[in-house]
Amino acid sequence: MLDKVIMTRPVNYVVDMDIEKFFDTVDHKWLMRCLEQRVKDRHFLRLIGRFLKAGVIEEGKLIQMDRGTPQGAVLSAVLANIYLALYFRFMV
Secondary structure, three states: OHHHHHHHOOOOOOOOOOOOOHHHHOEHHHHHHHHHHHOOOHHHHHHHHHHHOOOEEEOOEEEOOOEOOOOOOHHHHHHHHHHHHHHHHHOO
C-alpha cells in the first residue's frame, strides 16, 4: 500500500522508524480506556485485560506486568497496532 501511495501521489516525506522497547512500554490502563470507548462487549474487554495481566515467567518466577504486551503472542501485534492508531488519533 505504501509503495502505491508514494508512486501515485505527491509525498513530501516518509518516516521509517523502529520504536525501541515498544512492546515493553504499552500502558495497559490507557489502552483499556481507549478500547472501552469503542468496544461494548465487556466479556471481550475482560479477556484482553486478562491477556495483558498474564505476566511472564523468568527463571521459574512469575512476574506481573502493569505495562507492555506479551511478546510473540498474536494478540500483541494486534493490540500494538490499535494502541498506535489510538495514540496518534487522540494524542497528536
